[in-house]
Amino acid sequence: MAISEFRKHPGQAAVMLFIFLFLLLFFVVPVVQVIFVAFMDATTGKFTLLNFKDFFNTALFRESFWNSLYVGAMAVVIASVFSMPLAYFTSRFEFRGTVIIQSLGIIPLIMPPFVGAVAMLMLFGRNGSVNLLLEKWFGINIPFMEGLNGVIFVQSVHYFPFILINLSAALQNIDRSMEESAQNLGCSGMRLFRRIVLPLAMPGYVAGASLVFLKVFDDLGTPLLLNVNNMLAPQAYLRIASIGIKDPMGYVISVFLVVVALGSMWLAMLALKGKEYATVQKGGGGLVKRRMRPWEKFFAWIIVLIIMSLVLAPHFGLTLLSFGTIWSFSLLPDAFTTNHFASIFAETPEYMTNTVLYSFLAGVIDVVLGTAIAYIVIRTKLIGRQWLDYIAMSAVAIPGLVIGIGYLRTFFGYHVPWLENQPFATWWVAIVIALSIRRLPYALRACTAALQQVSVSLEESAENLGAGKFSTVRKIVVPLMVGGILAGFITSFATAAVELGMTLMLVSRNSDGPLSYGIYVYMQSAAGRGSGAALGIVAVLVVGLCTLISHVVVERRQRKLGMGQTN
């Protein structure tokens, strides 16, 4: 049975085998090189589980574990609060603010989180602008940014687009006829929303929510910048960075990060199991939109504006930093200047071109792999296909630093013949591949959600009419998935552009560094804060522009093919 499946579909089997090899070489092997330390006795070098016993015996690690879970869960809750009304407005109503909301869905992601945290501290910190005002007016000081609160706040502002994008895509893909049938049967209002719309949008929401949870759970930059260290990812990083190979606990924690990540993916899958989300038709996508009544419009705008001001706060703060001279214990910078921009354009234009190149390539690799994996997992019966999904998804839980160290270990011995025999690990292509591995989970989730909404019967009809597997995928499945694929590309592209932990390990010379590396370098000195912020603004603009262009290109193509995604 098992083997006959492979024999029946040699093409599918070849693709699957290929992806397996790719993941094995560029993900599993490097990570295992690092992870195996978790199972080694520190003195004898023999296999042991003692390190895991130590983990559970250590109060600090247990506490970190609960803190990480708590922060992840709270970030999902707050991110949902941000994204649900926004997604609802855009899909349900003819709302003028739709464009704003769609851009809101991208803008936070293209800000490196550690830069965002700096800007947020200036605005919401204990002596940031907001608290200085509050103290002056009301004599109160609200600890937005203290400890775990700060992490939750920064993370949910940063990552809520995952939910917004996936939820909006899902809502737009809902077949209008479903809603119409429900209305014909007398269902309307909240009931319609609760019984028809919400369940149909569930795959998108769960995909987004699980991504937010995972990202927050393993994010390192934000807690580090806010100096919160009693969480798992910072503990792992601190152990590896400061004690290093001598102490296995950092690696043990990495193993836990992977286990929890896989566990939450599994829970997300369980939640969706046994339900049918695909809808047959695809012509008139999306819910019926109607005009808002005046008071509805008023409330909608208020909500959008509140959320927008929170979401744009990091950008606002960063802009002030980049144009400000000195900003210290005051409402606004003392004076304004354009010197910071002048200096970065004169000194370091290569950071920008590198960023666009690296993240574009990583994004392309990701959507290609993501589509292929989603198709194999959902549509074929090949043995072991679930593992493809598990392996690719677990990348989300591996700290960038671990991948960086793993790459150095694994690929340093292999030299690239045509480049002065430079080691592969320090060639910029290694950064691209590592980025694509790191961001593959985003693309994969988006592609999976998109594919889940395409009914098998469409493919079956195509095949009944004589189309082969590949031409079915090419002509039916991929075009129908384009919305999801685009969402996947954008998230992969945008977040790849702001990756830091791994980049720090792999960049072997400044001229190969992407923007996030440049910002980090600048931000490490008192005089460089303004220039770093200016570089951050440039990062937001460059990535935002590229995202916009790719959006326009795909949309135009869609229209040409006569299947307007956004009608």
Next chain:
Amino acid sequence: MRKMKGVFLFSTIFVLPLFLLVATLVAVPQQTFALEDKVVIVTSYPKDLTGPFKKAFEKKYPAIKVEILQKKTSAGVKYIQETSKGNMSDLMWASAPDAFEVLKGDGLLTKYTPKAKGIPEKIGSYPINDPDGYYVGFAGSGYGIMWNNRYLKAKKIPVPREWGDLKKAVYHNHVGMSAPSRSGTTHLTVETVLQGEGWDKGWATWKEIAGNFKMVTERSFGVPEGVNSGDFGLGVVIDFFGFSSKATGFPVDFVYPTVTTLVPANIAIIKNPPHPKAAAAFIEYLLSIEGQELLLDPGIRRLPVNPKTYAKAPKDFPNPFKDKSIGAAVKFNVVLSKNRYNIVNSLFDVMITYRRGDLVKATGAIQKAEAALAGKSNTKAEALIKEARALIAAMAISEAEAVDAKFPGVFTSDVFKKRKKASVKVPPRQAEIEEKWDSFTKKNYAEAKAKAEKALSMLK
């Protein structure tokens, strides 16, 4: 058009990864070819420091291009270790002497004796060059206290002068510092106070100061960042962070307390450098009068090791070769520091970094009780406060234990170093020991807080 799309898609699926796969597998390890047209430097220094040196050096030696590889000190050490087979870097350029000790211990450095003249043997009480000749000091730096003037004014806090000042209740929740395990120079400050005041008293001092901590930062730059932006008011920082922040225009100031150590910032040639001549030329340039004067640049502000350079320094620039009060109070014992290096870091993390919340709460309670006691006499409350102080100061291990070969052994054992003999007793694991310290510390802080609160309730 559609066909094109399909062709593109599937060629990308197959060809791109295949190409990469082949590229990696076909390529075999080969030796690098050395050319003296550039010098590759791994450094933890910011652009403000490396930029002027790169520019000036390239001007003097137009044929040599300076390639800077900026990494955090610990990441830089790791990078050099991981890339040692087929090394592509020439120089390691960073502050923390212990990072160089690690590289030296791993045999990853090349001996180099500088030719530059006029550089004394010691700065403060610390030798400028590595006695074994593996790394060379090019500038001095010492730790001190940095503060934000606007912050102190707004909160009506006095300016501190000594480490001891930071213990006072008026600084509660206003002080920041980075963890010694993350910053080599912070480690030296911790160790300096421990050596200056003795193990138990030194730790008690640190815990009393830490009881006022607003934050323990993960990066050493996090402290000046926090002080500059006004997130917290005072920070324990290395001098150049204070000087360069001030030079940039931030409303901050810096002072050297009496008990401080001046330590050299270093440069070393890595083992098997691809460009040894260019590397030597760079070191010599760094030590030349011209190079030393660059250190006085407002964005850099480090203490030159050549005493002559100070003639050109700005007025308020400290001169350790003249002003013997800087960094001379403690005879720094390098061997002792090295022997208990990891233990001190780990103790600081367990007792202070990770238990800062508990410590600050307990200290706050004690300070409140002491304030309530002031001017009254209540022997019972006084005794309770004293007990609470003692509980906080209590140490999980004694100084003798800290340098006992058994303990450091646990903290330095390398997983790749196998036991030489089966008969050697397996020492306890680091995580196991730290958990013991942690529960000891947590319990003491909680009890101290309870006692202080009880004392306060008696005084009301």
